[in-house]
Amino acid sequence: MGHPAILTVDDDPSVSRAIARDLRRRYGENYRIIRAASALEALDALRELKLRGGRVAIMLADYRMPQMNGIEFLEQAMDLFPYARRALLTAYADTDAAISAINLVDVDHYLLKPCDPPEEKLYPVIDALLDAWLETGERDQEELRVVGHRWSEPSYQLRDFLTRNLVPYQWLSADDPEGRRLLDAAEVGPEAIPLVVTADGRAMAQPSTSEVAAAAGLSTAADRDFYDLIIVGGGPAGLGAAVYGASEGLKTLLVERQAIGGQAGQSSRIENYLGFPDGISGGDLTTRARRQVGRFEAEVLNARDVTGLRVDGSARTLTFDDGAEVSAHSVVLATGVAYRPLVADGVSELTGSGIYYGSAASEGPACQGAEVYIVGGANSAGQAAMYFSRFAKRVTLLVRGDSLESSMSYYLIQQLHNKDNVQVRTRCEVIAAEGEGHLQAITVCDSKDGRTSTVECGYLFVFIGAEPRTDWLGEAVARDGRGFVYTGPDLLTNGTRPKGWDRDRDPFYLECSVPGIFAAGDVRANSVKRVASAVGEGAMAVTLVHRYLEAQ
Numbered sequence: 001m002g003h004p005a006i007l008t009v010d011d012d013p014s015v016s017r018a019i020a021r022d023l024r025r026r027y028g029e030n031y032r033i034i035r036a037a038s039a040l041e042a043l044d045a046l047r048e049l050k051l052r053g054g055r056v057a058i059m060l061a062d063y064r065m066p067q068m069n070g071i072e073f074l075e076q077a078m079d080l081f082p083y084a085r086r087a088l089l090t091a092y093a094d095t096d097a098a099i100s101a102i103n104l105v106d107v108d109h110y111l112l113k114p115c116d117p118p119e120e121k122l123y124p125v126i127d128a129l130l131d132a133w134l135e136t137g138e139r140d141q142e143e144l145r146v147v148g149h150r151w152s153e154p155s156y157q158l159r160d161f162l163t164r165n166l167v168p169y170q171w172l173s174a175d176d177p178e179g180r181r182l183l184d185a186a187e188v189g190p191e192a193i194p195l196v197v198t199a200d201g202r203a204m205a206q207p208s209t210s211e212v213a214a215a216a217g218l219s220t221a222a223d224r225d226f227y228d229l230i231i232v233g234g235g236p237a238g239l240g241a242a243v244y245g246a247s248e249g250l251k252t253l254l255v256e257r258q259a260i261g262g263q264a265g266q267s268s269r270i271e272n273y274l275g276f277p278d279g280i281s282g283g284d285l286t287t288r289a290r291r292q293v294g295r296f297e298a299e300v301l302n303a304r305d306v307t308g309l310r311v312d313g314s315a316r317t318l319t320f321d322d323g324a325e326v327s328a329h330s331v332v333l334a335t336g337v338a339y340r341p342l343v344a345d346g347v348s349e350l351t352g353s354g355i356y357y358g359s360a361a362s363e364g365p366a367c368q369g370a371e372v373y374i375v376g377g378a379n380s381a382g383q384a385a386m387y388f389s390r391f392a393k394r395v396t397l398l399v400r401g402d403s404l405e406s407s408m409s410y411y412l413i414q415q416l417h418n419k420d421n422v423q424v425r426t427r428c429e430v431i432a433a434e435g436e437g438h439l440q441a442i443t444v445c446d447s448k449d450g451r452t453s454t455v456e457c458g459y460l461f462v463f464i465g466a467e468p469r470t471d472w473l474g475e476a477v478a479r480d481g482r483g484f485v486y487t488g489p490d491l492l493t494n495g496t497r498p499k500g501w502d503r504d505r506d507p508f509y510l511e512c513s514v515p516g517i518f519a520a521g522d523v524r525a526n527s528v529k530r531v532a533s534a535v536g537e538g539a540m541a542v543t544l545v546h547r548y549l550e551a552q
């Protein structure tokens, strides 16, 4: 992020120029010398530097300046750069003031102007200040910085988005001094959180996910208006379709609203996917798939929500939440499922403030020493229990059914059994959540005896049944009562083709009730909810897209 700065501020131009020149001559190779003609100009320069993630090694301030004297300036400057070493430039007559500043406020040194010759009067002091600064150290800032609050839902959403998209960032609490310094530098208050500051110093208060995605270098705009194939959803099914589509020469666009990897990306360890005998984390699998998609040059749009689908003759047009559109000859719906909300008193108010859906990997370290509860009895809940057991004091799995055996894989049940800090409570339901500003306790009802108990709980992760959220598809795409998309043989009623079907053939195996639109993975009615089957269906959908295009 460039060299650290040495700043000098003096309203007397000839002195200021001479000091800056001398500093540049000796330190210019390793330090950036910034010269300001007034305290206000210097504070502006420091604010900009703060936002850009720059570092300041030394601040030299003239004692007598018109708007603000040097001591007042250094006190304000310290709020922005507390590690910078500080010196006052004084005339002989002000020596006493300078000495008392050293004693009373936190100024390291004073220098008598005009500091000539510099070898005697300037450099020894600067060398000593640099030595002191180098010892305390301050690191370069090359990543996004996020200032937020631990228990704020929008701050959590942003952290989750960045973590799931594997974007490196530095998290700063608005309550911590450095977080406050960044808010000050951006000239906003705590109401502006989450505040994102980019490596080049741009501050964004409460940005949308697509603004953050763009700032993090993720692509958010399509290169073309028309593609051979658009895939909606970047989970295993969508990624499978993108790799096969692009590798077989189709102009392919994949659109993802949240994070590439989908549900699988949230898994702490997938142990039953072929080819990974020791298991693989969802993040790792996603990184590999993302690279593969890039290698075959499929285009990926991040943080874009598809909200509408229209048939325009032979074109299939998708609309985004901001009204933009993109069209293709064919579409693969690979939108998977999202967790169903937990309905209990207090839950919606505390969601994002201790209650989370899915495994929320970003919260792992924060759970250190906490009582963690997980609702759900499927593999996803079991994996989360294993993951959080690394951090939490204790993890309790709350399962509605009689046992885990009917819903969780045998290997996971064994792993949980062997963990000392994991316990399983069956036939239990959460009926209330409470806390001041963040989750502190939950009330659990035990259906074996109907008793309720309120227990201390810092974190609750919810993994209950999932739903497809396909309302945006409208009437044209036939779905079952829960919203899962019907395909192929499921669309035929006693051999009769679906309403509005205009081809003299039956729908292909993964084709929906609209020709040229296919569904793959968890969103498909009666699909197997597994990574392998989703990837397989994604690949198969591309073969059927070829068949469809050949017949056009």
Ligand SMILES: Cc1cc2nc3c(=O)[nH]c(=O)nc-3n(C[C@H](O)[C@H](O)[C@H](O)COP(=O)(O)OP(=O)(O)OC[C@H]3O[C@@H](n4cnc5c(N)ncnc54)[C@H](O)[C@@H]3O)c2cc1C
Binding pocket: 232, 233, 234, 235, 236, 237, 238, 255, 256, 257, 258, 259, 260, 261, 262, 263, 264, 265, 266, 267, 268, 269, 270, 271, 272, 273, 304, 305, 306, 307, 334, 335, 336, 337, 338, 359, 379, 380, 381, 383, 520, 521, 522, 523, 528, 529, 530, 531, 532, 534
């Ligand atoms: C924590 C966890 C652990 C799991 N562990 C295993 C395991 O060990 N083994 C196994 O086989 N299976 C496992 N599963 C199940 C497996 O992950 C899923 O079956 C698989 O991810 C389904 O893939 P998919 O592509 O169909 O859908 P998803 O993975 O759900 O992906 C769908 C994607 O579409 C995006 N999307 C949705 N709507 C839109 C829209 N309108 N516009 C743009 N994008 C949209 C979503 O954001 C999402 O990223 C696990 C699931 C979870 C949650």
